[in-house]
Amino acid sequence: MANKKITVNPRSRRLMIHETVTAYLFLLPFLIFFLGFVVYPMVMCIITSFFDATMGREDIFVGFGNYKELFNDSVFWKALWNTLIIVVVSVPVTCIFSLWVASAISKMPVVATSAFRCIFYLPVVTGSVAVTMVWKWMFNNYYGIFNYIGQTTGMIDQPINWLGDPKYALGCIILILLTTSVGQPIVLYVSALDNVDKSLVEAAEVDGATQMQAFWKIKWPQIMPTTLYILVITTINSFQCFALIQLLTSGGPNNSTMTIMYYIYYNAFKLYRYGYGNAMGVILAIVIAILSAVQFKAGQEK
Secondary structure, three states: OOOOOOOOOHHHHHHHHHHHHHHHHHHHHHHHHHHHHHHHHHHHHHHHOOEEOOOOOOOEEOOOHHHHHHHOOHHHHHHHHHHHHHHHHHHHHHHHHHHHHHHHHOOOOHHHHHHHHHHHHHHHHOOHHHHHHHHHHHOOOOOOHHHHHHHHHOOOOOOOOOOOOOOOHHHHHHHHHHHHHOHHHHHHHHHHHHOOOHHHHHHHHHOOOOHHHHHHHHHHHHHHHHHHHHHHHHHHHHHOOOHHHHHHOOOOOOOOOOOHHHHHHHHHHOOOOHHHHHHHHHHHHHHHHHHHHHHHHHHHHO
């Protein structure tokens, strides 16, 4: 059978071109913003990382000099270690706690579910500075509520300098980060659980499956895409922990709460070592990209 040549109506072709041009015109403002404020800074960050760049003079090309100095910088390794601790602790705890809370409130009446979603999401929409200042007052070693409760109940003999003691400072940062990170995952998990096919769950329960078996065999596979998304955004947010450090400890005491993001800020905007700060930014981007790729791979295999 001979191949028939497909002809396109000229009017349809003009309509298709018109729709394509219109779509790109609508996308143009976003594309300009994306290229100017995302792509261009990323490219400049990589380029500047190969220079000794600072204020008041021409940039000096140093090749991999910034990276060599970086890997010999003990503060950088301390900041990387603290950041990894924050990620390893906060990411699984956030996901598990959010899923547990979402499973509980999704079974409640609609009004109660909506109320709890608003309560847990409130720290997300509240300004980070305001939330941090409240926590700073609670951790105050003179009149903070934690020292007051601890001394009143006899749990501690004297006030503890929570944010000024290396034994407690990083743990306090992680606790605050957890309370401000669970709001969005809870809302996402509630929506994901509501979209689970209820007929499959009812059929499994009729066949004698327990609630735990129904969850792992039916609900968990259906909410896996949501879990993967939550893992990725929570990991990125944990790596980018900055506001808490800046407002509470400034990386102290003795660099016990120093993170990669704050160390980048310290070098770039306090020491004016832009090239060195950009080199750390490149390393941080590579680490986040590798972890995100591993999470995506693990999620797809499941």
